[in-house]
Every structure is written in C-alpha cells, then in structure tokens.
Amino acid sequence: MSSPATVIAAGGVVWRDGRDGRRILLVHRPRYDDWSLPKGKLTPSEHVLSAARREIEEETGQRVQLGPPLGIQRYDVRKNGAVVPKMVHYWSAQLTGPEQEFVPNHEVDKLEWLPVDKARRRLSYPRDVEILDALAEFTPVVSTLVLARHAEAIKRKDWDGKDTDRPLSEAGYATAERLVDVLAALGVNRLRSSDAERCLTTITPYAAELGRQIHVHPEISERGYKADPSGVESIVGRAWQPGKVTVVCSHRPVLPALSKALGLKVGKFSPGAFLVAHQLEDGRLVYERFRAP
Template identity: 70%
Template sequence: MSNPATVIAAGGVVWRESHGSRQVLLVHRPRYDDWSLPKGKLNPREHVLVAARREIEEETGQQVILGPSLGIQRYDVRKNGGTAPKLVHYWAASLAGPEQEFEPNDEVDKLEWLPVDQAQERLSYPRDVDILNCLDAVLPVESTVVVVRHAAAVKRKEWSGKDIVRPLTDDGAATAERLSEVLAALGVNRLHSSNAERCVRTVTPYAASIGRQIHLHPEISEQGYEKDPSALETVVAKAWRPGKVTLICSHRPVLPGLAKALGLPVGKYATGAFLVAHRLADGRVIHERFGAP
C-alpha cells in the first residue's frame, strides 16, 4: 500500500504594533476548541504564498501582506483512515489596511489580539509557539525586493522579429497571470522591468490590477547589459526603498549580475522563477527562492 501524499498547508502570524508593543492575532476553532495561528490547505495548483494570504483572510477577515518566512511545521495528520505527513509554511503577515470587522463562522468563531507573551500562553500547540517565537528575528522589515525572471517566451529560433519584442508563449502569459496573485500577496507597490516585451508582459497583469506604472530600464535588458554591465547600478540604486516592496523583472544573463549588485545570492532562475528579499532594520538581508507559480 502506497504512503499517503503529503498535505501542504500555509498560514501566518498576523501582527500589529499597538501602544508601543507588538500584538499577534490568534483564532479559536470550535471544532477542536483550540487557539491557533490562521492556516489552511492549498487548493489544487495554488501557489503557497497565495494560499497563505487566502487562508489568513478567510479565517480572520483581515487583508494582509506577507513578509519574511517564519519556518515550516512538520507533523502527521489523519488521512483516509491512516496518517499522512503535513507541512505548514508560515510567514509574518501585516495588515494591509484598517482592521476589518470579523464575522464568526463554523471554522473560526473567535479572534483575539494578544501581546506576544500572552499569545505564547494562549496557543494550544507548542509547535505554534515555536513559529511565533521566530517573529522577533525577522522584524522590523525596512524594505523588500522581489527579483523575477520573465515568464516563458517564444524561442529565439522561432522568432523572426527583433529580440526586444519577442513575446511570451501562451504558457508564459498564463504564468504572468498567476504571478499577479503572488505579487499581490507580497504587497508589491513599485514595478521596474527590462524594456523587453517578454519582461513587460510578465509584469503587466499585476500592474493593471493595481493601476501602477511599470518603470522600464533598457540597462537591464540583455542588449543593454551586454553593452554596459555596470549600467544596472542605476536600477540597484533605486531598489531598496524604505517602506516599499519593489519588483525587478529581467533576463537570465542579467540576473546574476543584478543579484550580486543587490547583495543577494547569485543563482540560476528558470522562467517565471523569483526571489523575495527583505532588508531588516538591523541591516541583515533574508531571502527565499520560489519556482514559477
């Protein structure tokens, strides 16, 4: 008999500053009569960041923006008459706007904002306390940068026009649409891109959804970078903007140099893959890499 498939879930620690101290939001689940962190299972083909935001918002009624990772829980759950491994990914989550009114439901009937020390006592599971205890190490965030390689484009050998206008494939366009949901979960509010069509179209669905302009930079196109590799410093100088979440979309040959200039790890990016980096107030930079959504 084969082993049950791993259950993947996602959630977060929703936090706020109130009267000079940090509070976190806990949920009470009547089915289990427990106090826990908001979380839930991924939908089919759902990106883990999108799932984390959706589950937090469904369980708490609060709109949030995801910040740094807080780690992964690993434990077994009952499934189909047996047990299966479960992985739960957590992120710090800040309110995206004013606190919303909560309506109790069958899944969550009560919410409570508590100071961290009281939340540690209230939580029903030690594993949730372990996640909560990671919060101080990743806050406050000073600025965030998301570096993405454009989605899949028509192959060079199949394109007779200028390379700068080579378009996305249908699959690439679908990736760009899914990426829009990911960028929304991260709260991206500044958009910078190579001026190549394949980069611009990767970012366009999200730009349209928030009504923001895409700032185009020939210096991080393949041709611009080949002509003058040092020119990308003009983009890097604008990247770490305090209080902002900045997206930079570029190309495989450019990304290693761009990452190095940003102080990020240099590595390979598949089409549509991205890296999320947070610069903390103490000067540290922490990051996560993700495949294409």
C-alpha cells in the first residue's frame, strides 16, 4: 500500500519595526478558535515561495516580501477520513508598504499586531512559537541575491544560429512565466543577466511586470567567461547592494566561478534552478536552493 501524499503548505512570520519595537501579525481562525501564523496549502504546480506570499496576502490583506527561511513544521492532519503528513514552510515576511485594511473572511476573522513577547503568549501552538523565535536569528537582512541558471533552451544540435541567440524551449518560456511570481515574492528589484538570449528571456517577463530594465553583463556569458574567466569578478559589487534584492542570471559553465566570486556556495544548477542568499547584518549568509518553478 502506498503512503499518503504529504500536504504541503507555506506561510510566514509577518513583522514590522516601529518606534515601539517589533510587532508580529497573528491571525485568528474561527473554525479552530486559535491564534496562529498565516499559512495555507499550495495550489497544483504552485511554487512554495509564491504560495507563502499568496497565502499571507489572502489571509491578512497585507503585501509582503519574503526574507530568510525560518523553518519547516511537520505534523499529521486528517484528510478525507485518513491521517496524512503535513509539511509547512515558513519565511520571514516583512511589510512592503503601509498596513492595508483587513476584511474578515470565513478563514480569518481577526488580526492582531502584537509585541514579540505577547505574540509568543498568544500563539495557540508551541510549534508556531519555535518559528517565531527563529525570526530574531535571521534579521536584519542587509542584502539579498538570487543567482539563477537560465530556463531550458533549445538544444545546441537543434539550433543553426549563433549560440548567443539560442532561444528558450517551449518549456523554458513556461518556466520564465512562472518565475514572475517567485521573484515577486522575494521582492526582487534589480535585474542582471548574461547577454545571451536564453538568459535575458528567462527574466524578461518579470522585468516587464516590474517595469525595470535588465542590466546586461557579457562577462558572465559562456563566451565572455571563456575569453576572460576573471571577468566574473566585475559583477560582485553590483550584485550585493545594501537594501536591494538582485537577480543574476547566467549559465551552467559560468555559475561555479560566479558563485565563488560572489562568496556563495558552489553547486550544480539545473535549467531554471536558482539559489537565494540573504546577507545578514552580522556577516552571515543564509542560503536556499530551489529547482525551476
């Protein structure tokens, strides 16, 4: 007999800092009469980062930007008369603007902004308190970098033109479209790319959504790297910028050297895969790796 499928959900610790200190946003669910952190299940084919932001916004009405990961909860729930495992991913979630008006709904009927200590006492589940306590360890964030490999491209053997002009495959274009919500969830506001068509096209849909220009760097293309491997160093100062969230899109042969130059862990990138790194005020780097959305 096969094991029951795990229910995957995502959410966050929504916070804001003010003159009276840090406050945490908790939600009250009338169905369970509990106070918890906003979260919810993924829709089919939805990326976990996109789901976290969507669920937070649907339950609270607040626009947020995801920061470092705060942990994963694992517990059992009842589904269709059976007991199944559930996994909930949480991220730091900071307001991206002024607080929005909350409209009560059947899932969440009340919100409350509370100081951290009061939020810990108000939460109904010890597992949520553990996630809340992790927030202090991963803030503040100085700079965030998303390092990505371009989405799937047409195979070299099937392309007669210049390799720089080789386009994405149909699946690659679909990945680029799905990447829009993922980059939006992370609050990406600066875009840098190799000059190859397959890299530019991977982040063009998001650039169009954001209304921002893509800064082009021939030195991180396959051709540019082959001509001058030291050229990857030139992007370091432009990639790590205080208060900014930057995406850099490059190629499989270039990414190991580029990762090293940027001070990141070197690893393999499948097409469309990306690494998210948060640089903390104390100098630490917090990493996450994801497959293509």
